[in-house]
Amino acid sequence: MKKLYDKDELLFAILWIVIYCVVSVPIRGSFGDESIFMLLGLAIIGAGTFLFVKKYHLEETYGLVKWKGKAGAYWYFIPMAVLATGNLWGGVQMAYSGMAQLSAVVSMLLVGCIEEMIFRGFLFRALLKKNSTPVAVTISAVTFGIGHIVNLLAGQGDMETLIQVIFAIAWGFIFTFVFYKSGSLWVCIAVHGLVNAFAKFGAHENNSGYIYIIATILIAIVYCVYLSRRPSALKEDGTAFL
Numbered sequence: 001m002k003k004l005y006d007k008d009e010l011l012f013a014i015l016w017i018v019i020y021c022v023v024s025v026p027i028r029g030s031f032g033d034e035s036i037f038m039l040l041g042l043a044i045i046g047a048g049t050f051l052f053v054k055k056y057h058l059e060e061t062y063g064l065v066k067w068k069g070k071a072g073a074y075w076y077f078i079p080m081a082v083l084a085t086g087n088l089w090g091g092v093q094m095a096y097s098g099m100a101q102l103s104a105v106v107s108m109l110l111v112g113c114i115e116e117m118i119f120r121g122f123l124f125r126a127l128l129k130k131n132s133t134p135v136a137v138t139i140s141a142v143t144f145g146i147g148h149i150v151n152l153l154a155g156q157g158d159m160e161t162l163i164q165v166i167f168a169i170a171w172g173f174i175f176t177f178v179f180y181k182s183g184s185l186w187v188c189i190a191v192h193g194l195v196n197a198f199a200k201f202g203a204h205e206n207n208s209g210y211i212y213i214i215a216t217i218l219i220a221i222v223y224c225v226y227l228s229r230r231p232s233a234l235k236e237d238g239t240a241f242l
Helices: 002-007 009-031 036-055 071-084 098-130 133-154 158-182 186-198 208-228
Strands: none
Touching (some): 002 009, 009 036, 009 133, 071 158, 071 208, 133 158
């Protein structure tokens, strides 16, 4: 892995995306999010990404550092915090019971960790080194959203998948901008994990799901325009934090 990383970071990122899809999609399709097999598969992939970063001292490179902004500017993250609760807007209802619910929630938290690491960390940073910032942000966000098409292979319906792709693209822009502007991936990991985990508690009644999706798209547009005007924690070439 290290040789590939040194030779071509973009190919390295793509390889991790492929590994993630090849492992998680068949398991989800056969056993579901609540399966212990899903949990173990995600745990192995997550451990692999974080151990690689740790072993080669790339924590700062991939934003596994504290946010360096002033304490008084924490309102910077308020739109993300609000949207993170969206899956609960229609009420609370557990998707499973007992250990199955716990397994599903932990799996969803792991999905947040893994997807932020490979899409915002590995992929976005590699793109930023070779492209302009708008191009890198767009490719990272759109790739993240389109990547949800693989859920069709897990038995998800066509319309549900299309809506999920649009929803994920909106979140992709939010996460990428926040990482680029704040210099820390931790807040993205936390919010992404909560969005996924809360989906296993949401009742989704009275069209609340559609309200959440529309709100996410509209807030993403305004929020990203705002973030685009703030100073960046990453250099233009993506090689280091300021």
